[in-house]
Amino acid sequence: MLPQIRATRYVTPLKEGGSLPGIVEASDCGTYVLKFRGAGQGIKVLVAEVIVAALARLLDVPVPDLAVVDLDERIAKYEADEEVQDLLTASIGTNLGVDFLPGALGYDGALPPPRELAERIIWLDSLTANVDRTWSNPNLLVWHGRTYAIDHGAALYFHHSWPGRAPDPDRFAAQPFDASRHVLRDVAGDVAARHAELSALLPRPALVAAVDEVPDEWLEPTPWLTDASAVRAAYVSMLSARLADPRAWLPTGGDR
Template sequence: MNTPPQLRTVNVTRYVTPLREGGSLPAIAEADDGFLYVLKFRGAGQGVKALIAELIGGEIARKIGFKIPELVFANLDTAFGRTEPDEEIQDLLKASVGLNLALHYLSGAITFDGAVTVVDPLLASKIVWMDCLLTNVDRTPRNTNMLTWHRELWLIDHGAALYFHHSWHNWQEQAVRPFTQVKDHVLLARASELETADAELKNILTPQVIRDIVNLIPDEWIAQEWMEEPDEVRSIYAQFLETRIASSQIFLNEAQHARSALI
C-alpha cells in the first residue's frame, strides 16, 4: 500500500547565518523543534517556483530511495525582518513571511568529490535518470549538489530543476524534450546502467506517486505566482512529470549519446 508523503511544519525561532552560495541567500536557521535547517526563502530571486522544484525534486528522490535531508515547511514570522542589520537580508526576510521550505542541516557533511568517492554504476545511472526527468541543470562538476555524510551519499538542492515552470505556456512541448544539459552531469561517465535504471524507476514513479508528491504544494505558494486554481496548477506539474516518465526513452537516448562522447 502506498502511503502519501507528508511534511512536518516547523516555526523558525532563530536566524543563525546566511549561506552566501549562489544568489538566493539561503540561511541556517533554528526551528521550534530544536533542530537546525537550511532555510530556502519564498522571497528569494526565483520565488516559490524554486521551492516547488526543491519540494518535488526532493520527494521524488526520496521515493526512489536516495538519501535526502528531511524537508519541512517552515513558518517565518514578521518579527524576523525587524532587527536584522544587513539590509539585503532584512528585505529577504520581510518578503518571506509565511510558509517557506527547509532542509535538515547535515552538520559536518562535506561536498562530494568524485576523485575521492567512486559511485556505483547503477546508483550513478539512477541519479542521472532522475535529473533528466526533473531537468535538473545543477549537478555538474562545478556544483555537484551532493554531500558525503557518515560515509554515505546525500542529494541536496533541487531548486534549479523543473525549469519549464518559468515559461508555463508550452509545458506540453517541454515535457517531451531531451535533456541536452545531461552532457555536463557529474556522474554521467559512471552511468553505465541507464536502461536498468529506466526500467526500475518507471515502476516506482507511478502516476499515483507523482500526484501524491505534487499535492504537497501549498495553496499559498501557488497563489503567489499563478491566477489559476491550485488544483489546476498541481495537475500541470503532475502531467508534465507523467509525460516525461512515459516518454523517458527520449531523454534516455540523449543521456546515452552524451555518455558515448565521454568514454
C-alpha cells in the first residue's frame, strides 16, 4: 500500500508539466509533485503512474517514492490563480504525490546512466508501451548522480479503450513498440538480450502486488469489469500476456 497523507499547502505550479502538476507540502512534512485527479487526462493516468513505478522498483529502476495525497476544499479555496483553483477544486479527494527531488536536473545526455540501467528502462517502457521518453520529453531526472524515471502516465494506454470494449490481452501482447526514438537508445546495448533476466523479476504475484498499490476508487468499472478487483485482474492479464510473448514488442539489437 502507498502511504496515505494529506496536502497541507499548495506551493506553486510546476510550469514544465503538460498536466499542470503542482508542488504541495504534506502532512508527513514532505514536499510532493502532485498529479491531480481532476487534470484533463483523467484518473487513468494516475493508475498508470502507480503500476509502472511499482514495476520499475521491481526492476531496480530508480523512481521517486509515491503517496496517495488527500486534497481538501480549504486548499482550493485559498488559491488565487483561477486556473489552478479550478484544477484544485476538480481534484478534491485523493491525488498522486510524487516525492519532490530538490535540485534534480532534467536529463540532457550529459550524465548518461550506466548502459545496463538504460537497458532496464527501455525494456520497462517497451513492456508497458510507454512512448513518453524521447528527446522531446525525456521524463528522466538526474539527482545525486543517479538517473530517476518519472512520468509514466502515458503508459498502459490500452486502458483508455476499456469503457468501450473488453480488455484484449492478446492484442496488447501483439502491439509493437518503437524504441528507435527512445532517449536512452544510444546508451543501451541489446535490450532483447535482457528479456529472460528482467521478465523473471516480474512473476505473476509481483504483478498482482504492483496493481494492488492502486487505490480502489481510481479503478473505474466498465461494462466488462464491474468492480475494482475485476479491473485489477485485467491489468495483470494484460501485462502477463505481454511478458509471455515478447515477439512483437521486444526491441531487437538491430534497432540501434
